Amino acid sequence: MQNKIQTSLKNYNSFGIDVISKKFISINSKKELKQAIRSCKEIPIILGEGTNILFKNDIKRTIIKIDIKEIKITEEDDDFITVRVGGGEKWTDLVNWAISNDFGGLENLSLIPGSVGSAPVQNIGAYGVEIKNSLEYCETISLSDLSENEFSNSDCKFSYRSSIFKERFKGKYVICYVNFKLTKKNHKIKYSYEPLKKILVENGVKNPTIQDISKYVIEIRRNKLPDPSKIGNCGSFFQNPIIGFDQFEQLKKLYKTVPSYLISENKIKVPAAWLIEKSGLKGIKKGNTGTYEKHALIIINNGRASGQEIYNFSKEIKNTVLRNFNILLKEEVNIIYQ
Structure with missing residues (x-):
């Protein structure tokens, strides 16, 4: 666990807004998270990769950055795996890991910025797929009483770019781990979304693999979206x-x-x-x-x-x-x- 005071957040948000955080704590485990929460006099701000956040001004509340790392297969059979992923992992790293191991379900979500822990909050989605399609459950810690709770897929109340963590329970729980169910074979390839379908046709891809989907989703995103490291x-x-x-x-x-x-x-x-x-x-x-x-x-x-x-x-x-x-x-x- 690291503690800093009067810290610039310029490198912690993709807008590159140079505001000052009065107190900044980064944590690597559930235990450290509980310690950090106990040290706060008021409800802290939870930060992932800062890719979906706009700081209007300097921050008086404590910021806790989630840096919990883990990608671990916990269950496996002939058709599926269940993988437990730390909330501090970068989403792109998880998708790349899945693609390289030929695990299906996340390929349409390639190159989406942000952390794994923040992804369920807004039910990230792209090209006909949302995180709710592969998420099994979230492991959380309550900001009010430090209790550990699991939220199943149905508990998360997913809707378009939203979830229970963005609505009813906004600012009440920290997502420490997310568990996904991914396919090992017979992948359900989805490419009905017009821009994706078009680029596959243009490149003569008739029966795309999950690697093809990921490759062309990345190409589409890079062609139309600015790189946050530059803009x-x-x-x-x-x-x-x-x-x-x-x-x-x-x-x-x-x-x-x-x-x-x-x-x-x-x-x-x-x-x-x-x-x-x-x-x-x-x-x-x-x-x-x-x-x-x-x-x-x-x-x-x-x-x-x-x-x-x-x-x-x-x-x-x-x-x-x-x-x-x-x-x-x-x-x-x-x-x-x-």
Whole structure:
């Protein structure tokens, strides 16, 4: 366990926001986590890789960074493995481990930044797959009484980019380990998502392997998303809104080619990037921030923006989209105020 005071968080968040943490603790085990929580006078802020977080200003509360490392197969039969993964492992490292060992289930989630422990919180997903499709259960510690609890897949109450840890139990539990069930053979390859299907066809891949899926997902992401080590960003700043069928029909009268994805009989998902782009906000600059030229859903930091400046710009985007389409965008990024 490491303790620091008056620590810059510039290297601990992918936006590269240079704010100061009054107290910063990194932990490597459940035991150290409990010790760290006991030392806090108020509820701490739990930090993973900082790839889905915006610090608006300096942080007065204690920050606890989860650095629990482990990738261990705990159960195995002819068809499946169960693997226990420390919350401090990088998500990309887990996916790469699975792909290299020919374990299926995570390939569509290649190159998603962040830590394993934070992934279930927002039910990360990409190209037709979400973490809920392979997650067995989470091992957690309560911030209030230090009790250890397991949350099964159903306990997590997964929904689009959300879970019980982002809603009802937000800020109440720390995910220390995540257990996954992955396939050893007869992998369920998913490539119905149009951009992925298109790139496979272009490269003459008719029967893709999990390695193929991972390879081309990575290629797609690298072509359209900025590298946080070069351009500060947190990926998608907003969630794709889900609207009712009647509202979608009204939208379609104005824009016949509006892209959409059917969620249920009367719910339709519309790309937030499309709404932002149609509002004339793709690739614009505003002071030290702006939207990425290749993807309207990504807010960037040119290296000098403050958290407050990025936050204010995000509010302008929300207000413009609401005014133009009567659709209120919801942040995917977790905004920390103090």
